[in-house]
Amino acid sequence: MSETVAVRASEQPPSAFAAAWHMLRDVVVSDRKAKIGASLLVFLVIVAIIGPYIAPHDVELPNTDIRLTGPTLSNIMGTDHIGRDLFSRIISGLTISLMVATGAVVIAVVIGVPIGAFAGYQGGWVDSVIMRIMDAIIAMPGRLLAIALVAAIGPSVGALWFAISFGSVPRYARLIRGGVLAQREREYVEAARAIGESPGSTLFRYVLPNAMAPVLVQITLNFPSAITAEASLSFLGLGLVPPTISWGQMLSAAQPYLEVAPWLAIFPGLALTALIMGFVLLGDALRDHLDPRSHGRRRAKKKDSA
Amino acid sequence: MQTDAGAAPGTPPALDGGAFLRVRGLTKYFDITGGLVPRLLYGRKIVHAVEDVSFDLAEGETLGLVGESGSGKSTIARVIARLIPATAGEVTIDGHDVLRAGPDEMKVIRKNVQFVFQDPFSSLNPRMRIERLIGRSLTIHFKMNPAARRERVIELLEQVGLRADHIYRYPHEFSGGQRQRIAIARALASEPTMILADEPASSLDVSIQAQVLQLLDEIRQRLGLTMIFITHDLNVAEFVSDKVAVMYGGRLMELGPTEEVLQRPLHPYSQSLIEARPHFGKRERLRPLEGEPAIPINPPVGCPFAHRCPIRIDDCTKADVPFVEKSPGRKVACIRV
Amino acid sequence: MAILDVRNLTVDFNLDDGGTLRAVDDSSFTIERGEVMGLVGESGSGKSVTALAIMRLLDSQADITAGQILFDGEDLAAKSEAEMRAIRGRRISMVFQEPMTSLNPAYTVGDQVSEVFRAHFDMGFGESKQRAIEMFERVKIPQPKDTYGKFPHEFSGGMRQRVMIAIALACGPDLLIADEPTTALDVTIQAQVLSVIQDLQRDMGLALLFISHDLEVVAQLCDKVAVMYGARIMEVSESTELFSSPRHPYTDGLLRSIPRRGQPLTPIAGTIFDLRSPPDGCRFHPRCPYAEDRCRREMPELRVVEPVAASTDPGSSGDSGGTGDRRQAACHFPLTGAGAKA
Structure with a gap:
């Protein structure tokens, strides 16, 4: 037996997030699809963060001399109907898009996970009532619900967060409830009780960390839908309004000029596609990783280490 | 019955006749009806997993x-440790009424009574390093600071034959035998007085099983632990207890000193169990008992073994068979003995 | 045939x-x-x-x-x-x-x-x-x-x-x-x-x-x-003889791993090696209480062993021995039978 000692400097907290992070790292290291997705995302996030500093032009400064010009050396993605630099505006839109989507996903996770965990751990009628409410929300068409909510609250980043996250809360609740129910029967959870762990401690230290993996997949797949939701709402004029820049809004503004300046729609469209692709590739790889049937390699590995 | 709830540690409660563990009429039913509709159609389905079990165990003894x-x-072990609630009955460990203990008393009981599970692959949290996995118990019961905790975990690891640097590893980095050693170290961390071991070695290879048994036996003797050792392997039972x-269909069939029960079994079930065991140097044909144990779902009255019993008479199924003392310390549930 | x-x-x-x-x-x-x-x-x-x-x-x-x-x-x-x-x-x-x-x-x-x-x-x-x-x-x-x-x-x-x-x-x-x-x-x-x-x-x-x-x-x-261990056959024998007087230390260790009332267990130490990197010499030598230098260097072939007595192993013979024909063990120093008594 090889007794190589992997001594690590400090003990990592075995939190649910650490667990998710470990899985993410494993998948990105071993799966090509995940590698492409993750690289794409890392690149886009960096661009979003340093965007304001690398944007070649002021996003709001009109220049009537160069209205609706195609890609040139100084405006590599061309200009819009009042001569603003499209490239700079797309970078700015990326920041906004990520911000809205991240906010919406975080809110959905922060609300959905505790609800599901509570329902699953509690069981009985509490579980039934909570889960029926979740079913009711899932039964409503999500995009329509978001439109109605934004229309009621009025367009703002906060309203978008709320409207977009509302429909996905039940998905997290359901997922984590299923995980909790499965984990609750595991012997190490029984063992936790046997050494005297309190119920709360059992839930947070034993049950949740082992139930978090599917949530991570849901998160990566939730991002594309949040991004498109924001884009469609803004496209309809229900989302973000100028001066905030949004890709949906840019696509909407490009409509009258489609024949003379197609790049006004093509570049924001491509940007949107790239961002969504990043998440979908990563999310797919994570899902494969979690589903052993689609992944013979992991099973074989397990067999000979057992 | 009187119990010594406030007994000082170390002084056995005198009024229980010296029994450290006292089990009376312990019963556990599981409802497996499966919802309202099946219940209306077929009636309730109740598994009588444990039925009216009573026994005593003195301090330092192994059953x-x-x-x-x-x-x-x-199921008995889980009910005694209150990992699952009992349906009826009474369990007293060292003067504590386990089944009715409040949260504070339960904490003391949890500290004193530890469990070792059968499957070392599923009983260890895969996301905890060994330091934490064993150390949680120290945090819970002794509120140890991290430095002291680490030191103690290392001590425990060394006691079970593992090494100090193992504290940084995760359970999946260990073999089955090593994992069971970790589970034993975890059980010892709270300095218990009693250990319930549910087939702790039966999933392991022969040579590894022997190592784990030897370790448990050595620890039991050194610390003077009281132990319930659950096993299907008569060799193992003979060695440790x-x-x-002997249990069948949720009931105790026979109870007594190891040597007597295994060498001169009184109950026909114990006899057939011992005869069914293969032996070295016994190349003659096995004489197995026919039939199979029935799962006790809504069981009828009478001896659960009657349907397979070679010496059954009509009376066996007319009323429940009392578990009576045949000689000092020797109890049997059979009307033919 | x-x-x-x-x-x-x-x-x-x-x-x-x-x-x-x-x-x-x-x-x-x-x-x-x-x-x-x-x-x-x-x-x-x-x-x-x-x-x-x-x-x-x-x-x-x-x-x-x-x-x-x-x-x-x-x-x-x-x-x-x-x-x-x-x-x-x-x-x-x-x-x-x-x-x-x-x-x-x-x-x-x-x-x-x-x-x-x-x-x-x-x-x-x-x-x-x-x-x-x-x-x-x-x-x-x-x-x-x-x-x-x-x-x-x-x-x-x-x-x-x-x-x-x-x-x-x-x-x-x-x-x-x-x-x-x-x-x-x-x-x-x-x-x-x-x-x-x-x-x-x-x-x-x-x-x-x-x-x-x-x-x-x-x-x-x-x-x-x-008897197999680590992909190799360690011993082949008529059944009653194998269990009454094992000639290979691994067989002996296995028999000693069976718990018996009133007898201390003397299990084989250690665990099986990683099959991807087998040890040199006899596969069992890292766990064998009798291993010597030769065992670490040279892999023993499965061969017919002499019926007791004619062994270099310490410990007296005196065991029944039996017919002993066709007993095979893959060991440089097969046990003489005395070590295996239950």
Whole structure:
């Protein structure tokens, strides 16, 4: 037996997030699809963060001399109907898009996970009532619900967060409830009780960390839908309004000029596609990783280490 | 019955006749009806997993609880440790009324009574490093600071034959035998007085099983632990236990000193169990008992073994068979003995 | 002539990371007609892989890289898949540990047994059903006629294993391979299934290769026993002698690992090596209490050992010794028999 000692400097907290992070790292290291997705995302996030500093032009400064010009050396993605630099505006839109989507996903996770965990751990009628409410929300068409909510609250980043996250809360609740129910029967959870762990401690230290993996997949797949939701709402004029820049809004503004300046729609469209692709590739790889049937390699590995 | 709830540590409660563990009429039913509709159609389905079990165990004694799958032996241990609630009955450990203890008393009981599970692959949290996995118990019961905790975990690891640097590893980095050693170290961390071991070695290879048994036996003797050792393997029961209890269909069939029960079994079930065991140098044909144990779902009155029993008479199924003392320390549930 | 003569069998697994793992290494043993041979070992010893190699049922990652499997004089290792299909089930049958996975849940057990008759003999439906019911009787399934129309899930583990035995023996094979057939069963049920196997083996004059980790079951059932450790055969012997006076330190250690009342356990120290990087010399030397320098350098071949006394090992002989013919051990310093007393 090889007794190589992997001594690590400090003990990592075995939190649910650490667990998710470990899985993410494993998948990105071993799966090509995940590698492409993750690289794409890392690149886009960096661009979003340093965007304001690398944007070649002021996003709001009109220049009537160069209205609706195609890609040139100084405006590599061309200009819009009042001569603003499209490239700079797309970078700015990326920041906004990520911000809205991240906010919406975080809110959905922060609300959905505790609800599901509570329902699953509690069981009985509490579980039934909570889960029926979740079913009711899932039964409503999500995009329509978001439109109605934004229309009621009025367009703002906060309203978008709320409207977009509302429909996905039940998905997290359901997922984590299923995980909790499965984990609750595991012997190490029984063992936790046997050494005297309190119920709360059992839930947070034993049950949740082992139930978090599917949530991570849901998160990566939730991002594309949040991004498109924001884009469609803004496209309809229900989302973000100028001066905030949004890709949906840019696509909407490009409509009258489609024949003379197609790049006004093509570049924001491509940007949107790239961002969504990043998440979908990563999310797919994570899902494969979690589903052993689609992944013979992991099973074989397990067999000979057992 | 009087119990010494406030007994000082170390002084055995005198009024229980010296019994450290006292089990009376312990019963556990599982409702497996499966919802309202089946219930209306077919009536309730109740598994009588444990039925009216009573026995005593003195301090430092080991009871081997023997039986085949479905006999209720694992359920008994879980009910005694209150990992699952009992349906009826009474369990007293060192003067504590386990089944009725409040949260504070339960904390003391949890500290004193530890469990070792059968499957070392599923009983260890895969996301905890060994330091934390064993150390949680120290944090819970002794509020140790991290430095002291680490030191103690290393001490415990060394006691079970593992090394100090193992504290940084995760369970999946260990073999089955090593994992069971970790589970034992975890059980010892709270400095218990009693250990319930549910087939702790039966999933392991022969040579590794022997190592784990040897370790448990050595620890039991050194720390003077009281132990219930659940096993289906009569060799193992013979090796570890002072007393043996044979279970069938949720009931105790026979109880007595190990040697007597295994060498001169009185109950026809114990006899057939011992005869069914293969032996070295016994090349003659096996004489197995026919039939299979029935899962005790809504069981009828009478002896659960009657349907397979070679010496059954009509009276066996007319009323429940009392578990009576045949000689000092020797109890049997059979009207033909 | 032996019905099965395995010569220098070697099986390699190709691992995903590009490495190879030798699961069976240069193993040789024979089984005579009507003989019951036990193959004993712990996990990773290669006992199941040996069985699958004989059946030629190894999965795609594994290859027989050397050796011969002479069955009735013909080398199974050289046969095509089509040729093997005619042998499997007809002349060599196998029973596995978990009968539920080998039985088709969608068909009645009667269909599955009678199907064997229809497939291998030119038999009509009525006759095959009759023969299937006869087989159920022979494996002592109560109410064989009612059993015919039942599905696998309606049976207990012990009954399913009897159905598997009925299927395996339907065609009257020459050799039955049973891989831990009673490991998942309770003691009394195990005894029932073992006695069924024992009876049928005697009635049919069947050669049986019985694979198990349980030494006592093997002692009860087998005429001859081979002990495997780390892909290699450590010792081959007549059964009663093997268990009364083991010649290989590993066999001795296994016997000492069985708990006995009033005796201290003296288990083998350590754990099995990683099969991907086997130790030099004798595979058992890192755990062997008697290992010497030579054991660390030089791999001992399986060879006939002298019947006690003429050994260099410390400790007096004085044991019954027995006939001692054909006792083989792969050890430079075989035990003299005195060390093994229970």
